[in-house]
Amino acid sequence: MTMQTSQQLPQTTQPPHDWLRHIRVAYVPGIQAPLLNQVAHGLLERFAELGHGVDEEPGDATDVIFTTAAFGEAVPWRQALLFTARRRFGLKKTPVIYTLVQATPAQFEQEIAYFERALAKAPRDPDDFQFDGLSPSAHRVLIEQGLRGGPILALQRRLQAQAKSIRVLLVVGEETPERVYHFDLVGAYPTSEAGEGFYTDMALRIVTTESTEEVTDHAVVGDVISAETWQGLSTPEAMRRAGQQLGERNFFTDMVRIEDLVHVPAVNDSVASQYSEGCFATWDPHIEALIATVTGSARPVDKGNIGDDDLAVIVGVRADGAGAQVREVEGKRNDPPSSEAVEMMDLDMPLPQVTHKTVAGVESQVPVVRSKLHGHRGVKAFNPELVEYVPLDPPYYHYLVSCATAAQARGIKAAFSRAECLNNPADPRHIAFTVLPGHGVVVLEKWQKGKAAFQSLWEAMDNEDLVIDPHVPQGPMRYEPVSDQRCELREE
Numbered sequence: 001m002t003m004q005t006s007q008q009l010p011q012t013t014q015p016p017h018d019w020l021r022h023i024r025v026a027y028v029p030g031i032q033a034p035l036l037n038q039v040a041h042g043l044l045e046r047f048a049e050l051g052h053g054v055d056e057e058p059g060d061a062t063d064v065i066f067t068t069a070a071f072g073e074a075v076p077w078r079q080a081l082l083f084t085a086r087r088r089f090g091l092k093k094t095p096v097i098y099t100l101v102q103a104t105p106a107q108f109e110q111e112i113a114y115f116e117r118a119l120a121k122a123p124r125d126p127d128d129f130q131f132d133g134l135s136p137s138a139h140r141v142l143i144e145q146g147l148r149g150g151p152i153l154a155l156q157r158r159l160q161a162q163a164k165s166i167r168v169l170l171v172v173g174e175e176t177p178e179r180v181y182h183f184d185l186v187g188a189y190p191t192s193e194a195g196e197g198f199y200t201d202m203a204l205r206i207v208t209t210e211s212t213e214e215v216t217d218h219a220v221v222g223d224v225i226s227a228e229t230w231q232g233l234s235t236p237e238a239m240r241r242a243g244q245q246l247g248e249r250n251f252f253t254d255m256v257r258i259e260d261l262v263h264v265p266a267v268n269d270s271v272a273s274q275y276s277e278g279c280f281a282t283w284d285p286h287i288e289a290l291i292a293t294v295t296g297s298a299r300p301v302d303k304g305n306i307g308d309d310d311l312a313v314i315v316g317v318r319a320d321g322a323g324a325q326v327r328e329v330e331g332k333r334n335d336p337p338s339s340e341a342v343e344m345m346d347l348d349m350p351l352p353q354v355t356h357k358t359v360a361g362v363e364s365q366v367p368v369v370r371s372k373l374h375g376h377r378g379v380k381a382f383n384p385e386l387v388e389y390v391p392l393d394p395p396y397y398h399y400l401v402s403c404a405t406a407a408q409a410r411g412i413k414a415a416f417s418r419a420e421c422l423n424n425p426a427d428p429r430h431i432a433f434t435v436l437p438g439h440g441v442v443v444l445e446k447w448q449k450g451k452a453a454f455q456s457l458w459e460a461m462d463n464e465d466l467v468i469d470p471h472v473p474q475g476p477m478r479y480e481p482v483s484d485q486r487c488e489l490r491e492e
Contacts, residue, residue, distance in 0.1 A: 014398040015395050016208070016399060017211070017407070019407065020204075021207075022051055023207060023211070024052065024054070024055055024059075024062050024063050025044065025053070025054055027040050027041075027044055028081060028085075029068045030079075030099070034175070035102050036068045038176070039177055040066050043199050043203060044066075046199035046200055047203055050200070050207075059089070059091070060091055060092050062095045063095055063096065064098060064210060065085055066098050066099075066169075067081050068100045069100075069101050069163040069165070071103050071159070074132045074133020074161075077164050080097075080163070081165075082165055085097065096210060097167065098167045098169055099163045099167070099168050102170075102171045103170060103171070105173070105174070111155050112155065115142075115146055115152075115155055116151045119143065119147060119151065119154065124139075131158055131161075134158065134262055135263050137260045137261075138260065140260055141157055141256060141261045142157055145256070149189075152181075153189070156181075157261060161262040166184065167182075167183065167209075179192065182400075184438075185402070186403060187376065187438075187472075188437075188438030188439065189474055205400070209402070212406060215324075215404065216336070218341060221315065224327070225313065225330065227329070230331075230332070232286075233291075235453070236291060238454075239280070239291055239306065239453070240307070241452065242280065242452075242453055242454035243293075243306045244304060245454065246454065247303065247304020247305065248304070249458060249462075251461075252304055253278070253470075278373075278374055278376060278377075279344070280372060280374065281314070281344045281371070282370060283366055283370055285364045288315070289315045290313070290314040290372075291314075292344060293306060294335040294337055295335065295337060295338050308332055312334070312336065313326055314326055315327055317342055321406060323341070324337060342406070343412050343413070344374070346409055347412055347413045347417075349413070351367065352422075354367075354447060356447055368422050369444045372443075372444055372445075374441070374443075377441050377472065378435060378489070382466050382467065382486075382487055383460075383485045383486065383487075384429075384485075384486075385428075386429055387429060387432070388421045389479050390416055390432055390434050391415065392434055393414055396436065397477065400436075400437050400438040400439070401436070401439075412434065412436075416432060416442075419432045422446070430448050430456050431457060431460055431466060433466070435472070435473060437477065439472065474491075475491070
């Protein structure tokens with residue numbers, strides 16, 4: 001159901017997505033805390049005013065359960081709704097759990113300052129990252145995440161592990177809320193600021209997330225590619241080299257393994273045991289397919305050191321859009337492709353093709369985009385003479401979407417369909433990129449004579465024509481020209 005926004009959203013001026021649906025929510029407090037109850041009930045009232053369903057008790061139609069937890073205290077996994085809601089309420093499936101946690105302004109600033117000091121030490125002391133309810137190895141995750149996204153990301157991972165909840169709403173305030181941070185799996189932390197439209201903003205962010213659907217139901221099609229054909233391709237070796245080159249430039253963030261952060265025996269029934277740190281793919285003219293990295297949610301994959309079993313062959317998108325179409329290769333593991341497989345394949349559809357000539361002189365029609373790179377990074381600056389930035393549609397900067405979803409694939413496809421350098425193959429700019437707030441960057445490379453796959457990208461990084469940065473914007477952003485050869489990030 002598409003939400004009618006003209007009358008339902010009087011307290012917000014930000015454009016919502018046009019594909020939002022109505023959802024059903026319920027509130028099951030874990031602890032009694034005045035401010036958390038205040039926020040929860042204010043949020044439920046706003047959901048009802050926007051036409052959503054509010055259930056007294058979770059049922060099979062409930063999409064979201066809100067609960068509460070104390071700041072800094074570990075919730076036993078046998079009590080966490082992420083693992084017990086289905087059995088506790090006799091549900092056919094587990095609704096998405098959002099856990100509200102309160103920090104006073106002073107407490108929040110104190111925690112951020114603590115992580116700043118701990119992360120600044122050389123060497124860092126693992127004892128600084130030991131907290132109630134976390135695994136002995138949690139310091140590795142907290143340090144890596146803190147270095148990637150700053151103290152708030154280290155705090156986020158700590159609270160998620162202690163609350164036993166992927167989605168945490170950190171309410172900062174004493175007797176009334178000042179702001180709410182929205183934490184998720186990939187490390188986003190956008191905020192809803194107190195004031196007019198506060199609960200509308202919170203509700204719309206949650207509805208946006210719950211209105212998306214994953215597109216990871218991939219289908220095997222066509223004949224198996226023979227081992228002989230696979231061994232004769234140059235693209236797999238190009239992918240291995242690209243992985244090494246990008247890894248040497250620290251593009252890929254370390255994979256987050258749940259067992260390194262918190263010990264939860266039932267984790268495999270509720271959430272993947274790890275999530276991937278990015279993906280990349282390049283076109284192979286011989287088999288007319290994208291050769292891409294496999295998903296990292298099923299098993300750890302070191303993108304900087306890949307082999308044949310870490311590659312998948314994508315030939316299309318399912319007619320219903322629920323996943324990609326893949327071909328298997330004789331003798332390989334044939335694990336599913338990355339969760340961004342649909343995104344990487346589908347973005348070619350509105351763009352032109354070009355004529356490509358191989359070293360042997362064979363000509364073929366190929367997509368204008370040769371290689372695609374997706375990672376949990378940001379772009380600090382770029383050279384507009386060589387690189388084009390393509391913005392997303394406005395709603396994506398206010399109401400964020402995340403990985404493996406049709407919404408993300410749709411937004412990326414729409415953005416790149418407007419790229420001047422892609423629609424005009426003769427445009428001298430060989431690189432285009434967009435940034436998904438709260439998530440990361442997608443960078444595309446055109447064919448360039450004499451260059452290996454991804455070579456234009458890693459050379460642009462070396463020359464600072466494309467400056468990759470650990471910081472990912474969390475909302476509205478733009479790039480402002482500061483010289484003829486420099487555009488720099490400005491967050492609004």
